[in-house]
Amino acid sequence: MANVAPGIDFLNAGQIDPGRFKDLYLSSANAIRRAKMEEANEPEGDYKLALEYFSELTEEFGEDHPEDVAYAEYIADIIATDAFDDPEGFDFRRRNEAINSFKLKWGEDVYAYVQGRFQEGREIPAIVIEFWKGRERFEYYWSSVEEESLAAIPNSNKARDDYYRWLESTDNEKDNMEDHRHPLYSRELVRLLKTMRQVKLSLREQDKLLDAWLFRWGYTDTLRHPENALAPEGFDDARDYWRNPDPIPLDQFGIQSGIAI
Numbered sequence: 341m342a343n344v345a346p347g348i349d350f351l352n353a354g355q356i357d358p359g360r361f362k363d364l365y366l367s368s369a370n371a372i373r374r375a376k377m378e379e380a381n382e383p384e385g386d387y388k389l390a391l392e393y394f395s396e397l398t399e400e401f402g403e404d405h406p407e408d409v410a411y412a413e414y415i416a417d418i419i420a421t422d423a424f425d426d427p428e429g430f431d432f433r434r435r436n437e438a439i440n441s442f443k444l445k446w447g448e449d450v451y452a453y454v455q456g457r458f459q460e461g462r463e464i465p466a467i468v469i470e471f472w473k474g475r476e477r478f479e480y481y482w483s484s485v486e487e488e489s490l491a492a493i494p495n496s497n498k499a500r501d502d503y504y505r506w507l508e509s510t511d512n513e514k515d516n517m518e519d520h521r522h523p524l525y526s527r528e529l530v531r532l533l534k535t536m537r538q539v540k541l542s543l544r545e546q547d548k549l550l551d552a553w554l555f556r557w558g559y560t561d562t563l564r565h566p567e568n569a570l571a572p573e574g575f576d577d578a579r580d581y582w583r584n585p586d587p588i589p590l591d592q593f594g595i596q597s598g599i600a601i
Contacts, residue, residue: 346365348585351467356585357558358558359557360558406450407453407454411453414442423438429559430479430482432483439451465587466587470590473590474553474595477593477594478549478550478553478554481550485539485540489535489539492535496528498528499528499529499532502529502532544564545565546565549592551565553593
């Protein structure tokens with residue numbers, strides 16, 4: 341997967357950790373930062389975005405190969421994009437809406453073809469598979485926590501409406517909605533956010549695999565499960581192990597092989 345090759349080089353050189361790799365090389369909107377990074381290390385570097393790469397894999401697209409066209413579109417619009425990233429980590433709702441739109445456009449058979457091709461994992465680096473599969477494995481950290489937190493608080497319908505509005509707001513508007521002195525203040529929202537943060541912290545303290553994966557990929561800055569603080573052989577600090585550039589076997593995160601998303 342040529343488009344992430346420079347990032348893997350930076351990983352191996354210790355210049356970036358997996359979290360920075362994710363931010364810089366698995367998000368199409370960061371192309372300018374990627375280009376600048378490469379130019380500083382290789383003046384004639386020719387970085388290609390994911391869509392360009394997969395277009396090269398299927399040179400004979402066109403009307404006779406709609407499945408391959410769909411595959412490239414899926415990569416560009418759903419996989420190699422940061423459109424679903426937000427301050428809370430990952431917006432699974434928008435991702436699911438994008439998948440549903442893809443299915444409506446291409447049909448279930450083409451979607452099944454795309455997923456089958458992912459299962460093959462052809463020419464996809466192990467470090468990239470680790471990230472994609474991990475996000476699928478631990479999606480409940482965002483999706484289930486939201487629903488369970490809403491079910492645990494009073495006036496959940498208003499809390500849900502305010503939370504969805506909060507997600508679409510600017511940073512300043514979010515601050516206002518959490519400030520009891522401001523007219524936009526929502527008590528239900530504040531209660532929900534507090535509950536969600538407590539639940540997420542509790543999950544990390546109880547699930548060492550979740551805790552390790554979130555830390556490894558930069559979604560959190562600390563390790564909360566006590567076992568994750570133990571440094572494996574060859575490492576003085578457990579944090580160095582979890583942030584090391586080498587792919588970690590998927591079974592260490594409870595992840596099966598295959599990369600369907």
